[in-house]
Amino acid sequence: MDSEPLFPPEIEREIFETTALVHSGTIFALLRVARRVLIWIEPLLYRVIRVGHENSSMVRALVDALASKPPEFVHHAVRHLGLDSIYSPCTASEGRQLLALCKGLVNFGSTNGFTDPLLLPLLAEMHVQRLALNLVDLFGATPIDLAHPLFRSVTHFDIFGFDGIVEVLPDVPLLPALTHLCVNSHISRQMLLNVLVDCPRLRLLLVQWHSQERDSYDLARAHHEYDARFVIGLYGDYWAEWEAGARGLPDQWTQGDDFIARKRNGEIEATRYWLE
Known part of the structure; x- marks a missing residue:
């Protein structure tokens, strides 16, 4: 009652x-x-769904539960979806079924085990604003196309891996809504600075190093006055941080934005570009 x-x-x-x-x-x-x-x-x-090793056995039940709801419910309920474990018992097919139901997503992230060209038409139907995945896995044997409709609303883009990224960096200005870009640590610094020159609307270009690369990260921190939007940082548990951001807590993007704001306000010296 x-x-x-x-x-x-x-x-x-x-x-x-x-x-x-x-x-x-x-x-x-x-x-x-x-x-x-x-x-x-x-x-x-259902607002934030993160499929990891611990809960992947529930994906089938989750797909069934969402499939039983009216489409309007699912559209407005599920906003953030992260498929984060390549060792998960959840299959790529189940991951796609889950994605296909969640047409109202604003935030999607996927590891290699779940990323393939079959996601392209699904993502093209949505208006995803935050995207985190591997471009080579997403496009497969076809050339990477940053003019693809799936990118039309992406504001925050975290590109996993290294293969194929250097070749498409000159196409970053094709992304009409992009304001935040994150790449890994193995790309030439000069190439990244060229991206900032060619894409003035970009507010943050974040280079992420894994915490296991701490020694190399420390060596990369020689003082130099780069473009204020260029930032490098360390990450530990990537998907835990992804989920924190999805729930409105501080994440890599908010930390980078705050760092740049403090630098422009003179609270951080102009020659510093690394996050602690």
């Missing part, structure tokens, strides 16, 4: 939704409070 509301519905809804968003672990308990709360909160249960 539905419990009687204590506050006006709009205030009560805001309280429950804020609680669910800030403390996602409470969602299952909140779903049992009252039917009206279930209607408000259930979409938030």
Whole structure:
């Protein structure tokens, strides 16, 4: 039986939704409070989906659950999808089925085991703003095409791997909405600086080194006054950070933006370009 509301519905809804968003672990308990709360909160249960080794066995159940919902529900509910484990029992086919259901995505990330040319038409139907994947795996045997419709709304692009990136860097200005770009540490610094010259609307070009490359990263930090938008940093658990960003917490993008703002405000010396 539905419990009687204590506050006006709009205030009560805001309280429950804020609680669910800030403390996602409470969602299952909140779903049992009252039917009206279930209607408000259930979409938030699916707002961020990260498929990793620990929960990949649930993907089939997740696909079935979403397939049973009205398309409008899924469209508005699932906003962030990360397929993060190449060792996952979840198959590439199941990953594609999940992606095909989530037509309202704004954020999609995928490791090599889930990335192939079959994703191209699925992504082209969406308006993804944040994208993280390997371009060579995505396009397969066909040439990488940054003019492909899937890129038309991408603002934040994290390109995994090294193969094929150097060849397409001159095409980065073709991405009409791009403001943030992240690449790995094995690309020529001068090539990256050329990208910044050719793409003035780019706000951040982040070069990420894995924490296991700490020694090389330290050697790369000689003082030099580069373009303020050029930043290098370390990462540890990439997908944990991806999920944090999807949930509105600090991530690589917000840290990079904050670093650049502090540098331009004179809080950081002009010759520093590395994140701690």
